[in-house]
Amino acid sequence: DAKTTQPPSMDCAEGRAANLPCNHSTISGNEYVYWYRQIHSQGPQYIIHGLKNNETNEMASLIITEDRKSSTLILPHATLRDTAVYYCIVRVPGNTGKLIFGQGTTLQVKP
Amino acid sequence: ETGVTQTPRHLVMGMTNKKSLKCEQHLGHNAMYWYKQSAKKPLELMFVYSLEERVENNSVPSRFSPECPNSSHLFLHLHTLQPEDSALYLCASSQDLTVDTEAFFGQGTRLTVV
Numbered sequence: 770d771a772k773t774t775q776p777p778s779m780d781c782a783e784g785r786a787a788n789l790p791c792n793h794s795t796i797s798g799n800e801y802v803y804w805y806r807q808i809h810s811q812g813p814q815y816i817i818h819g820l821k822n823n824e825t826n827e828m829a830s831l832i833i834t835e836d837r838k839s840s841t842l843i844l845p846h847a848t849l850r851d852t853a854v855y856y857c858i859v860r861v862p863g864n865t866g867k868l869i870f871g872q873g874t875t876l877q878v879k880p
Numbered sequence: 881e882t883g884v885t886q887t888p889r890h891l892v893m894g895m896t897n898k899k900s901l902k903c904e905q906h907l908g909h910n911a912m913y914w915y916k917q918s919a920k921k922p923l924e925l926m927f928v929y930s931l932e933e934r935v936e937n938n939s940v941p942s943r944f945s946p947e948c949p950n951s952s953h954l955f956l957h958l959h960t961l962q963p964e965d966s967a968l969y970l971c972a973s974s975q976d977l978t979v980d981t982e983a984f985f986g987q988g989t990r991l992t993v994v
Binding site for chain 1: 936
């Protein structure tokens with residue numbers, strides 16, 4: 770599976786955009802980038818996923834570089850409730866659908 | 881609410897007990913998963929089921945025994961556990977095993993083995 774690298778922690782001011790980076794330099798052409806988050810002691814929550822194109826939904830935007838070696842998750846207006854651990858995952862086709870979680874980035878949104 | 885429900889939310893059991901964790905989804909999904917999350921560690925995949933058939937067993941000790949009686953229900957039977965098995969156990973489901981379908985997680989069962 771492609772390895773992802775994320776900063777262990779980040780801070781963001783409430784109301785500002787939170788930009789969470791992820792490096793996946795060994796990603797293959799058919800592997801998807803997924804983002805999940807986990808608020809303390811709860812189950813992970815799906816945020817967004819993409820293959821090549823940028824994606825946007827009601828929660829966030831996903832920007833994938835043209836060479837696909839890195840991506841950025843953008844929370845446009847962070848709130849205190851967005852404080853969580855954010856996981857960037859590269860998902861491999863034909864791999865029983867499993868998600869391999871790393872350590873993620875702990876995002877702290879501050880008032 | 882993700883549509884994946886786990887019971888109980890909390891469980892304390894002795895090392896000689898037998899207990900079961902239950903997961904239920906009414907999303908019409910065909911794949912279900914068990915994950916384990918120990919303190920300060922990433923989630924670890926334990927088992928994967930597709931159409932009620934186990935397709936992956938990630939070197940999990942036999943004291944953990946999964947059961948998938950139908951596509952909506954998944955159980956994890958526990959017996960003679962060790963204190964180091966204390967963790968958050970998470971169930972997830974997805975439409976199928978293809979890479980372009982997101983998985984939805986339950987809230988987990990916090991297990992403490994004493």
